[in-house]
Amino acid sequence: MIHQYKLNGYNIVMDVCSGAVHSVDDIAYDAIELYESTPKDELCALLSQKYGVSEDEINECYEQIEELRQSGQLFTPDKYENMAPELKKRTSGVIKALCLHVSHACNLVCAYCFAGQGRYHGKSALMSFETGKRALDFLIENSGTRKNLEVDFFGGEPLLNFDVVKRLVEYARSVEKEHNKNFRFTLTTNGMLIDDEVIDFCNREMSNVVLSLDGRKEIHDRYRVDAKGNGSYDVIVPKFQKLVAARGGKSYYMRGTFTHANPDFLSDIKEMLDLGFTELSMEPVVCAPDSPDALTEEDKPVVFEQYEELAKLLIQRRREGRPFTFYHYMINLEGGPCIYKRISGCGSGTEYMAVTPAGDLYPCHQFVGEEKFRLGDIWNGVDNKEIQDEFEACNVYAREECRSCWARLYCSGGCAANAYHATGSVKGVYKYGCELFKKRIECAVMAEVERLDNDDSDS
């Protein structure tokens, strides 16, 4: 299967199953499109006439296509479908990442919060050190031979429980060597409680920090307000700037959410850039379809255009020597994930789980509070095998719609929580999300092709 598209002056052909990507001229673009449906002679005559070139020229192009097909870089057949359950098994059976909900409380009350203002539709709660310590032990015990273990301090607002965060990191550091593990910590924060101590701690211990900022002040303050309704922009922006300046090149992301209120989110990305931030992520809102915040069909063309313009901005700033990163446009064509990872997806419920302040286990942070998805707890492990099996069986080929989709090995079947909330099944398909994802991948691949093109012309 192939996918071909034209964007920003590039003709791009992706060979889905081999992962190959080709940048082609107009003749090759049409020839590849006709290759499987049109006899060679007919194809050559057709394109010779269309482009006013000799049939020999088209024939030469045809031979290049043939060569690529024979070397497994075009029209590669899908050999993975039957292997999928076996491939997924190889990456499951061990837990390597936990989302640690150290705080089910928040000092902001963002209206669009998927976590119900941090409480996940339950009571406010903070995780005790003992529970957190047990969660870390549970992770070590269940991580098999995996060396790199990931723990994200999440909430609610995790800095409302900063003392426990510090003690848990200290505990993990004290035991990681004896177990031959390497903890990678991340923290996701709204920024309200960032101070010098937090900055020093994060820059020392967190391999990544995710900082919530929606972009323009009026957009940010529309949702991200305190209990009295005061916007948080003016409080957090200087704190984020100080943290990032002190970070010394270590990884961070400014992470925004865009909603029906700002489908023109490129303006928000530009605001982040103007504030001096260069590592950026902007996510479509996750909410009920009938919510006033939900993106609509009318928003879609606007969002698509914004993604295209964003890719052009990324290219332009890279050329000017002022590069920035957009999370969804990071694509590692040469050193990206193997086929196992691409088939298995995010690993929710199998190699990745969320832990509540009380120590309950859920398939991921987005399922917390949905009682039927409770997997078990950190003392007794997973006892809800039925639900875990459902996630275990969630590979890219488990979804009918994905089997024939060109993007399946880039999204791995998508987010189980999005699927569940859109369709009532973790094996469903959140179509709106798919369309946005496909547009992002097209933009990401185009921007990468442009970069490689430029590198070639420089050398």
Next chain:
Amino acid sequence: MKHIKTIKTRDLCESAKNGGCGECQTSCQSACKTSCGIANQSCENSKK
């Protein structure tokens, strides 16, 4: 005349041979938390 420029990419079919070590980053631990992005992760397999 060369009509096709092939970008250097990882051969996914080949990756079936030595892949699956599981050391790579969990996608939701990075920056999204609300969508599934796999292709932007980097491989951490030392034996690939």
